Amino acid sequence: MNKKKTLAVCGMLACLVAALFPGTARAQYRGPVSYTAPVFALDAPGAYANTPFTPDVEHMLLPWERVVKKLNSYGIGIVIDYTSESAMALNGGHPGDAAYTHQIGAELDLDWEKLIGWKGLIMHAVFVNRAGHNLASDFGDASLNGFQEIYGGGGNVGVHMVYAYATQDLFSKRVQIAIGKMPVNIDFANSFLFCTFMNKSNCGIPKSLTRGAAGFGTYPGSTWGMRVRYWPLHGVYGQAGLYGVNPYLNSNRYDRTGFNVSTNLYTGVYVPVEIGLVPSFGPNRLLGHYKMGFGYDSSQYRDVYYDAQKRPAVVTGQPYRWTTGKTQLWLEGDQMVMRNGKGAMDGLYLLGGMVRNEPGSGPYLYQFYAGVVDRGMFRARPKDMFGIEWSRTVVSPDLQASQWLAYDAGRSLPGKATYPQSDIQTLEVTYIIHAFRGLSIQPDYQHIWRPNLQRNKPQIDALGLKIHAAL
Template structure:
């Protein structure tokens, strides 16, 4: 049989504290997604100096603009995500999670004359309850993107890195302690939605992947991005691979700068085009990326002799490396204003992973995001998103085997053999105050588990 569909009502709030801007001037960075100001630069532009967003308390009597003019940018924000389960066997269960974040950006050209060099640092505090754990299969697609990875400590370091612009801004080098996902397979539209199936990055890339380091964790690494022509970019990076990233056992505070648990390196490469159509400048973003992780991974099913490791009781075969592929795009269909997000976007993507050693084989998604769709409400944002994620066939076979032999705790944090999960999410976000935005969403999780058919 199929598992019952889990439906949830999701609510959140975003409060921003930064220098005020009269318009969205930071490029295509969503002002409605969780931690938009702190999930910094996308591959659509080189890293900006600092997010120019509205401040809940104004300009601090002119202090913030003065700091910006002297090369210092400060952003503080608060994001909450609360949800209530309406179905799935745990009706009326509720969960609250939040993130308080602070960002410090320094333009060393303004400060000491080092032109083109900027540094960026972010710390967060995360706390709350993981509602997905109540539902059971927390390993598939969490309901609250903001939950987890913060170590349950007062201050958690997310990243600290520097960027250097060269060749008049057509080349940028970034290096430091940084996540992969702020630059690769990145989109400001993802966090229009709240669930982990898409917010941040498609989860088929990140779950169980030591190389694809994700916010709020970071590893030592760097990347080079170049714009050989207007509307076309290419970038490549090299990062450490840490399978224990975002775990309390390795580094609760984010201030562990050692590489003693790194198991290899991760090399992502991505090319993209950013066309603009017609007199209304209907912009699109299309990208193709591939990543190679050199780390050793245990095969889900086989031992070194080709037998079923769970039955032979021999160690699992260690496969060296895994490869990931992503094809993603979005296109503005209708423009409703002058900002980069002021319009109706269609978006879709496909992610492929190495199934022998990954929890997922593929994920695809499709959706619509619109800002200013209702002319009388130009700052409101609406969105609908559908994602489908398929578990690795090798993982499913192992889970089926162990489940059939009576084991209750299965690989990949499952309660029963997994097959696929589909998530449909609808969201509506509106400004309750000039600098307070309230998102309300309805995510529906529909999962199938293969062994449950035996019941």
């Protein structure tokens, strides 16, 4: 190839890279936290940069907003919000059963460059109060399904510390290091679209990554850890982390408040690795997020089928054997296909993904999901959002085989199951009404096939209502 042809090819490649992964000149399309999610800043790349030091939140009270903006100029970020989620079953054997749960959240962010001149150092902390009742428990559903995603760890205590950690930018922000007490899911396998929805199966992360796999710690639980992210060019990143594994998070055995910083009950380390692409297509800058990740947990877990002699434990009556190490894989993507405004969420997104877990030492094998999210679909309602999401989770075949042996022998089954488990599917349709600045009201509909992954349980239809308000 002669010099002119070489220059031409290089020029075309440079144009392609510039078109798909534009630079900081178009940073207005960076991804925020979800507008309707309970407050916490995802540290996963939303677009062409790391998370800003404090979320860009619409406040209900203008005097308070002016105070917050003034504090921001000094390097202090404060966000206070309230989220409630209520759900009522229409059928499924419990028609009329209803449940309410809430979260009051407070986030504190400190930009130490503005405070004392330490360039690139930012600290984040989140505290919550959670209380309420889990509607899924009325149906004997102990699976990853939940009609109210904010129900769970951190409940029934006055103040629960979710995380406290620091990030340091290096080499003109091409490298960022995070260290502190933090969940894995603020960095890995997440999407700012997930918490558009109220069902627990996908909010934060696809929940099969953390249910039965303590290494993938998720909000509001956290362990000591660190993460390193590298941007070889705009819109392309790689990151890896190292986190402690604590199977007793949010329990009385360890600590339900989140303030316990000891490692005495840690059982190993969790090492996630992720590669991500954040392209932007066409003159309307249609933003996408694509990621592939792998995680390894060094802890010991009980096998779900074999005893120490590699025989069915249900048949022999011996304890299930211990296994060392657990692997996980996730593939996720979302793509805006039509733009309605200038913001990162102002348009029609398609999303989908897959998770694979190790079947020998956990309850789930696969989880698949797909959905649609649209913000600003009606010109007269530019801040309203509409979403549809479907999810299917498949039980571990090893666990299913063990349960069939126990069921045929007339023995009790784990996980509140009354019949051998197979799979569960959820379908959710939701509409978020931007009622007032800083206030959204979200009517919601959910349909569940095979609650608790059991084919002998009737399908459930449920209506929900979510309210999110930022002070």
